[in-house]
Amino acid sequence: MTDTAGPGPVDPDHDRHNARMKRLKVARDRLQARRTIERGLLIxxxxxxxxxxxxxxxxxxxxxxxxxxxxxxxxxxxTWETGERQFFAALDSDLLSFESMGEGFTWDTQDRARDIAAARRGWERAQQLVLDPAIDFVILDELNIVLADDTLPFAEALEFLAARPLAKHLCVTGRGARAELVQLADLVTEFNEVKHPFAAGFAAQKGVEY
Amino acid sequence: MTDTAGPGPVDPDHDRHNARMKRLKVARDRLQARRTIERGLLIxxxxxxxxxxxxxxxxxxxxxxxxxxxxxxxxxxxTWETGERQFFAALDSDLLSFESMGEGFTWDTQDRARDIAAARRGWERAQQLVLDPAIDFVILDELNIVLADDTLPFAEALEFLAARPLAKHLCVTGRGARAELVQLADLVTEFNEVKHPFAAGFAAQKGVEY
Structure with a gap:
């Protein structure tokens, strides 16, 4: 912090705010000092x-x-075209790989046996990535979807995830995360819809939905 | 959809699932056909x-x-070092600009007058970006924070956002979004903490928190 901005105008509200923030900062630093664990998170x-x-x-x-x-x-x-797919392709970075193992939503495939086979292929690949010591962060996008209804057997996936290497972060996305997965995880965020443009008649738009 | 996977084994559960998905698909397509509005969203x-x-x-x-x-x-x-800052700098794309206008959290600055001045500078820049016809998507990261306690006057910001050009998407982030902003917005997601690693004694880790 430099002094270039000067002390600012005298304002008792500001003084009270500033004193409150000084106390808050002390409390936050004390808390922060107790946060020392570092290992791969299950998110x-x-x-x-x-x-x-x-x-x-x-x-x-x-x-x-x-x-x-x-x-x-x-x-x-x-394999449908999305902004993220095009972005990652153009990025062409050695640090990032992007693969899609799915065949679309189950209401599009309308073929349970096919969904099961696709989930199995995805899971075989997922295990390779998680076990690969060269990778620091694995994202299993929409895995929750295939676990929700046992398209991929949940017990098998949970056992693997519980024994995962702790040297890397792992993020699992998708609605309907199962309770035992939430229990196992270190960081869980629930994304709640407050207002969605589809409900107001908006089409899915580039850059937002895909 | 190709036929290479074959019809799969006969399984009455699968048949019921597949029939249910066919009906779901019809219902979804009907809904989708009614979603036709396209314009910039306030997110x-x-x-x-x-x-x-x-x-x-x-x-x-x-x-x-x-x-x-x-x-x-x-x-x-x-201006502290983050993964996103380094990523965007390395990307060096004409399509993306990244600027930080803040001076840190208010418990770090401990100077209300300085916070107000930084928010004002940020808001002047934000208006330029929103009004610039060459930009398709503007992200005002953490704007909610400075609106929550009127570090930036909320009424002024709301008036500007209500009259914004509808040709571009605009995303406002930060905890404590004010009710009138939520009302004005087209797409609102609430991110709820279910489990946070800080509570379990984890440090803030690279690639996850910053």
Whole structure:
């Protein structure tokens, strides 16, 4: 902090605010000093609101910014054109890989056996990525969707995730996260829809929904 | 959809599932056909959970993937080193600009007059970006923070946002979004903290928190 801004005008409200912030800062520093554990986190983004995958992609960006290696694997979502796919392709970074293992939503495939086979292929790949010591951050996008109804057997996935290497962060997204996964996780955010443009008659728009 | 996977094994549960998905698909398509409005959305990310800024950055990436021009302006957050700052600097894209106008959290500055001046400078810049016809998507990161306690006068900001150009998307992030802003917005997601690693004694870690 430099002195270039000067002391500012005298204002008793400001003085009270500033004194309050000094006390808050002391309390925050004391708390922060007790937060010392560092290891890979199991992160879950769930809920019916928008932003679960976007927030995971934002973390991917953040990690790549620090030179970490990130792998994004999408379940469910197929090969249709999205902004994120084009962005990652253009980025062409050694630090980031992006793969889609899905064949679309189950109401599009309308084929349970096919959904099960796609989830299985995705899960085999997911395990490789999680076990690969060269990767620092793995994002399993929409994994919750295939776990919710056992398209992928939940017990098997939970056992693997509980025994995961703790040297890397792992983020699982998708609505309907199962309770045992939430219990196992270190960081869980629920994304709640307060207002959605679809309800007001908006189309899905580029840059926002895809 | 190709036929390469074959019809799969006969399973009455699968048949019921597939028939249910066919009906769901019809219902979804009917709904989708009524969603036709396209214009710039006012998006709000709020709540006490993690991911509000990350989700906005993820949308920025998505928009850049489609060749849209995106401007990110951070309030409150200062010049400290973060993964996103390094990522955007390395990206060096004509499609994306990233600026921080803040001087840190108010418990760090401990100077209300200085906070007010920084918010004012940020707001002047924000208005330029929103009014610039060359920009397709503007992200005002942490704006809610300075609106919550009128560090920036809320009435003034609300009036400007209500009269904003509808040709671009605008995303406002930060906890404590004010009710009139939520009312004005087209898309609002509340990020709720279910479980946070700080509470379990974890330090803030690279790639996750910054």
């Amino acid at each position: 879950v983004h769930t809920g019916n609101g928008k932003g679960k995958s976007s927030a995971a992609f934002g973390m991917a960006m953040r990690a790549v910014g620090w030179g970490m290696r990130v792998a994004i694997l999408q379940f469910v979502k197929g | 709000v990310h709020t709540g006490n959970g993690k991911g509000k800024s990350s989700a906005a950055f993820g949308m920025a990436m998505r928009a850049v993937g489609w060749g849209m021009r995106v401007a990110i302006l951070q309030f409150v957050k200062g």
